[in-house]
Amino acid sequence: MKLIQNTFIKISAFISFIFIIWGVFFYFTIFHEVIDETDDILKNKKMLIIKQVINNPELLKDHDGALLSFSIEELPENEKISFKDKFYNSTRYVEIENENEPVRVLETSFRMNDNKNYKLTLMLSTLEQEDLTETIVGYTLVLYFLFLIVTFIGTRIILKKSFSPVIRLLEWMGSIIPGKKIPQLINPTNIYEYKELNNAALDMALRSENAFNSQKQFIENASHELQTPLAIVMGKLEMMIDDDNLNEIQVNHIQEIFETLNRTVRLNKSLLLLLKIENNQIGETSDVSFSSLAHKITEDLSEIYSYKSINLSFTGDQEFVYKCNMDLALILVSNIIKNAFIHTPMDGFITINISSEKFIVSNTSNNSTPLSPDKIFTRFNNDRYSSNSNSFGLGLSISKSIASAFGLSLEYSFYDNIHSFIISK
Amino acid sequence: MKILVIEDESELRQLICNTLKKDNYVIEYAADFKSALSKINDYDYECIVLDIMLPGGSGLDILSYIRGQKIDVGILIISAKDSVEDKVIGLDLGADDYLAKPFHLSELTARIKSIIRRRDGNTIMSISLGNVEMWPDSHHFKVDGKDVDLNKKEFALLYYFLINKNRVVNKLSLIESVWGDNIDQADNYDFIYSQIKNVKRKLKLAGATIDIKAVYGFGYKTIEL
Numbered sequence: 001m002k003l004i005q006n007t008f009i010k011i012s013a014f015i016s017f018i019f020i021i022w023g024v025f026f027y028f029t030i031f032h033e034v035i036d037e038t039d040d041i042l043k044n045k046k047m048l049i050i051k052q053v054i055n056n057p058e059l060l061k062d063h064d065g066a067l068l069s070f071s072i073e074e075l076p077e078n079e080k081i082s083f084k085d086k087f088y089n090s091t092r093y094v095e096i097e098n099e100n101e102p103v104r105v106l107e108t109s110f111r112m113n114d115n116k117n118y119k120l121t122l123m124l125s126t127l128e129q130e131d132l133t134e135t136i137v138g139y140t141l142v143l144y145f146l147f148l149i150v151t152f153i154g155t156r157i158i159l160k161k162s163f164s165p166v167i168r169l170l171e172w173m174g175s176i177i178p179g180k181k182i183p184q185l186i187n188p189t190n191i192y193e194y195k196e197l198n199n200a201a202l203d204m205a206l207r208s209e210n211a212f213n214s215q216k217q218f219i220e221n222a223s224h225e226l227q228t229p230l231a232i233v234m235g236k237l238e239m240m241i242d243d244d245n246l247n248e249i250q251v252n253h254i255q256e257i258f259e260t261l262n263r264t265v266r267l268n269k270s271l272l273l274l275l276k277i278e279n280n281q282i283g284e285t286s287d288v289s290f291s292s293l294a295h296k297i298t299e300d301l302s303e304i305y306s307y308k309s310i311n312l313s314f315t316g317d318q319e320f321v322y323k324c325n326m327d328l329a330l331i332l333v334s335n336i337i338k339n340a341f342i343h344t345p346m347d348g349f350i351t352i353n354i355s356s357e358k359f360i361v362s363n364t365s366n367n368s369t370p371l372s373p374d375k376i377f378t379r380f381n382n383d384r385y386s387s388n389s390n391s392f393g394l395g396l397s398i399s400k401s402i403a404s405a406f407g408l409s410l411e412y413s414f415y416d417n418i419h420s421f422i423i424s425k
Numbered sequence: 426m427k428i429l430v431i432e433d434e435s436e437l438r439q440l441i442c443n444t445l446k447k448d449n450y451v452i453e454y455a456a457d458f459k460s461a462l463s464k465i466n467d468y469d470y471e472c473i474v475l476d477i478m479l480p481g482g483s484g485l486d487i488l489s490y491i492r493g494q495k496i497d498v499g500i501l502i503i504s505a506k507d508s509v510e511d512k513v514i515g516l517d518l519g520a521d522d523y524l525a526k527p528f529h530l531s532e533l534t535a536r537i538k539s540i541i542r543r544r545d546g547n548t549i550m551s552i553s554l555g556n557v558e559m560w561p562d563s564h565h566f567k568v569d570g571k572d573v574d575l576n577k578k579e580f581a582l583l584y585y586f587l588i589n590k591n592r593v594v595n596k597l598s599l600i601e602s603v604w605g606d607n608i609d610q611a612d613n614y615d616f617i618y619s620q621i622k623n624v625k626r627k628l629k630l631a632g633a634t635i636d637i638k639a640v641y642g643f644g645y646k647t648i649e650l
Contacts, residue, residue, distance in 0.1 A: 230526070283513070300604050
């Protein structure tokens with residue numbers, strides 16, 4: 001959820017709460033005030049009527065009015081009377097409109113000069129009161145929605161404006177790529193916290209750049225330190241073998257040392273490659289056709305593994321093109337294809353299916369158990385390579401690293417005794 | 426034919442010098458940045474083998490100096506920094522080739538010879554041994570003056586053997602050179618044996634005075650009969 005939405009929702013919830021409380025309070029206050037006012041009118045009228053009636057007993061008879069009506073009836077002499085005013089709400093039937101309308105009623109009693117008691121009932125239509133209530137509720141709602149709109153626009157404008165340094169900072173942070181130079185941070189602001197945030201972010205970026213560089217430097221140094229002695233040993237062995245006086249046993253020993261040395265060389269290279277990929281040192285990118293890579297690789301591999309009589313076939317429209325580094329793409333694809341060649345049994349099948357979205361290398365298996373999906377891409381997973389002492393179990397792990405560095409996915413699946421490695425965009 | 430080897434690691438430098446001497450090159454060496462620059466200023470070389478990390482400076486600076494001064498010399502960078510950037514920078518600055526450490530001495534020799542051949546501006550230059558002659562750039566091969574057909578792999582193999590005629594060539598370096606760096610961990614070397622068998626057969630059929638001799642399980646050596 002965006003900050004703006006979040007703030008708006010919280011503010012509007014708060015406003016709703018305040019408005020409900022205030023609306024209820026306001027409604028009852030006004031209502032009470034109106035009834036008070038009505039009762040006052042009724043009291044005044046009562047005084048007037050009683051005065052007039054006392055002066056002019058004729059008026060004891062009929063006296064209906066449109067808004068204010070009253071009736072006077074004589075009370076039996078023996079009835080105990082109260083001269084107190086009694087107010088209540090009631091309804092009155094209106095003929096013209098053929099409906100009941102709400103009224104406020106005042107009942108009181110008075111005594112005429114002839115000592116007779118009369119009950120006076122005064123009614124005042126409270127139609128206006130309902131109108132008033134409606135108006136109050138209506139205008140409260142209007143005000144409420146007005147407030148919501150204003151808040152919505154206000155939070156948008158204010159947050160957008162006051163958060164623009166944060167958004168700029170986020171964009172800047174997103175543009176930092178490890179191993180590349182840190183872009184300049186242009187984020188002017190007068191707000192103290194934002195200034196601090198800018199400084200902290202810049203400081204952190206510089207520190208991570210330093211850490212990255214020193215790590216890179218370390219890798220390079222380690223590489224240098226190790227590669228040179230390896231080169232020396234290798235060269236010495238090559239010089240040694242040129243000696244014609246060596247016998248077969250000696251040559252075989254040298255060959256064994258040479259092969260072991262070669263494994264060390266390859267291990268070192270593989271580890272450096274992995275570190276390099278994980279440091280995102282991907283290098284230059286271009287549009288790489290995976291199908292031409294696959295054709296090139298299989299040409300050599302078919303020759304090398306010709307003794308296995310593997311049936312190799314290409315299917316699909318051969319259109320997998322991806323923008324990435326050529327050298328790394330070659331390693332990615334060749335490790336997977338090589339893996340297939342190594343593990344396909346004699347007379348087995350390898351199928352390379354290439355479409356615009358997927359690059360799939362499948363090979364037949366000599367047993368029906370799938371490989372452990374958790375382990376195949378793990379470094380130094382040697383389980384499946386037990387037959388080959390020349391392998392470190394790094395090939396697929398390197399492929400996986402390259403794929404994720406490229407933003408491709410590399411998955412394994414097993415179906416119907418066929419292992420498949422799927423690269424997809 | 427003079428070659429300058431600029432490498433600070435004395436053992437490796439001696440190895441490079443010794444192996445190149447076998448091919449009758451005159452070798453000089455420099456162990457640091459300063460002496461390398463003074464040697465380059467004072468003498469003419471056919472080719473320079475240049476290490477990038479040197480005491481006193483970077484080999485890349487020597488490279489840009491050489492190209493800046495328009496000194497006509499072939500340059501092979503040998504670096505332990507097997508990073509793409511270095512390779513790209515090196516080749517951009519005008520190096521002729523790039524070889525990552527550790528390398529096979531036979532591969533180093535092959536690269537140097539190829540640089541020298543190309544810099545001669547004479548791409549029709551051939552390599553010969555006994556009665557066989559090879560034109561690497563035009564992909565021609567003759568035995569006793571007669572054309573002999575070789576396929577791509579056979580040609581590459583024979584080229585590697587001829588260029589390393591005084592050495593025992595290890596089969597791993599052969600695979601790397603002919604089949605590429607990505608073909609490691611082969612558990613069966615039959616494919617080399619069959620290709621070499623073909624080459625040997627073709628040489629024998631054409632009456633060549635050279636042969637490729639297996640050196641036990643290690644590799645091969647090219648000999649003149």
